[in-house]
Amino acid sequence: MxxxxxxxxxxxLLLIPYIIWYVMQHRKSEPSLQVSTTRMYMKVPASWKVYxxxxxxxxxxxxxxxxxxxxxxxxxxxxxxxxEIEGIDIMLAVDVSTSMLAEDLKPNRIEAAKEVAAEFINGRPNDNIGLTIFAGEAFTQCPLTVDHGVLLNLFKNINCEMAQRGLIDDGTAIGMGLANAVSRLKESKAKSKVVILLTDGVNNRGDISPLTAAEIAKQFGIRVYTIGVGTNGTAPYPMPTYAGVQYVQMPVEIDESVLTQIAATTEGNYFRATSNSKLKEVYQEIDKLEKTKLNVKEFSxxxxxxxxxxxxxxxxxxxxxxxxxxxxxxxx
Structure with a gap:
């Protein structure tokens, strides 16, 4: 009110002097009927009128x-x-090649990437978000959707087993992964279209080169943020053997030059994530750069x-x- x-x-405020005046007047008031003594009335119960x-x-x-x-x-x-909410259309392109099982991030690269990306998705309820996964080949795991519950369920189930078991070609087809994500965004009517591409290797598979895919993204007005995930030097990799899982030190090879060129071509940014905390910081930085626009009209x-x-x-x-x-x- x-x-x-x-x-x-x-x-x-006028009530203050009025209350004071009333109290003083009441104290000064004298009875209209005077008697010599009121002793005989002392035990008489007070009338309800007194109150x-x-x-x-x-x-x-x-x-x-x-x-x-x-x-x-x-x-x-x-x-x-x-x-009025103007959402952003975002495709996540995630590398699921077997090298993502390396444990320089905890518990490993793929699980760390899934955990941080899930937080990113939960923090953007107004955006259309989809998921592309790639190894030696690429395909869409989830098209653009605002139903983030469905997206997160599909996202939770991605792993490197498909490449491990030979269900898809192993390797790193960065160009194919980017091209697949771009194909899902090219028809988008959103003013802001973004691909977040995460990989831990060097492009060694696929029919489309990463820079060609970047040029295609540029033509459709799609901005690409690239993330190279993995520590410097070598990383412990679980190698299955007849005697059980043995850990070997695998060299970390990320084609930072190509990832940087992809980002530069599309007016995006390249980030390097060498730990879980660094990976989280990368997604937080992207979250700041790509804010949903709100136009609010208030009526009263x-x-x-x-x-x-x-x-x-x-x-x-x-x-x-x-x-x-x-x-x-x-x-x-």
């Missing part, structure tokens, strides 16, 4: 407060917003709300008149 004429509320002596004073105060509130014009407000409707206060003031005045002319009537 708000007041259209809030300055009238200062009138309530109503100050009722008119209380009713006058309430009346004054209510009239002041009426003058201040209390109003109820009905606010609502008409929000006000209605007068003095009626209740005016009714209370009227009732108080009426009660005071009734009391003064009935049970509290004074005899001259």
């Amino acid at each position: 708000i007041f259209a004429n809030i300055e009238y509320l200062f009138l309530l 109503l002596v100050h009722a008119p004073f209380f009713l006058r105060i309430v009346t004054f407060v209510m009239i002041t509130l009426v003058l201040a014009r209390p109003q109820t407000t009905d606010n609502w917003q008409n929000t 409707k006000r209605e007068e709300a003095y009626h209740v206060f005016a009714l209370i003031a009227f009732v108080c005045i009426l009660l005071e008149i009734i009391l003064r002319n009935t049970v509290l009537k004074k005899i001259p």
Whole structure:
């Protein structure tokens, strides 16, 4: 509730001197009937009328407060917003080649990438997001959708087993992965279209080169952020053998030059993630760079709300008149 004429509320300060005056007058008042002693009335129970002596004073105060509130014009407000959301279309292109099982990130590269990307998806409820996975070949795991629950379920199930078992070719087809993501965005009507491509290797498969795919992305106005994931030097890699899993040190080879060129061609950025925390920082940085645009129109409707206060003031005045002319009537 708000007041259209809030300055009238200062009138309530007049109650302070009025209350002081009333208390002082009550103390000075003398009985109209004088008797020599009141000892014989000491044990007489007080009449219920005694408790109503100050009722008119209380009713006058309430009346004054209510009239002041009426003058201040209390109003109820009905606010609502008409929000126009301009979402961003984002395709995640994730490398699922067997090298993503290296454990320089914990528990390994692919699981670390899934965990951080899931947080990124949860933080962008207004965006269309899809998922492309690639190794030696690429395919769409989930097309663009705002149903992030479905996307996260599909995302949770991606792993490197397809490449391990030979269901898809192993290797790193960066160009194919990017081209697949671009094909899902080219028909998009969104003003901002983005591909986030994550890989840990060098392009060694596929019919489309990474830079050719970058040029295609540029033609469709798609910005590409590339992420090279993996520590520097070597990384522990679980190698299955007849004697069980044996860890070997695998050299980390990321074609940073190509990833940088892809990002530069499409006016994106290249990031290097050497640890879980660095990977999280990369996604946080991309999240800052690609913000959803909101156009908010606010409307306000006000209605007068003095009626209740005016009714209370009227009732108080009426009660005071009734009391003064009935049970509290004074005899001259």
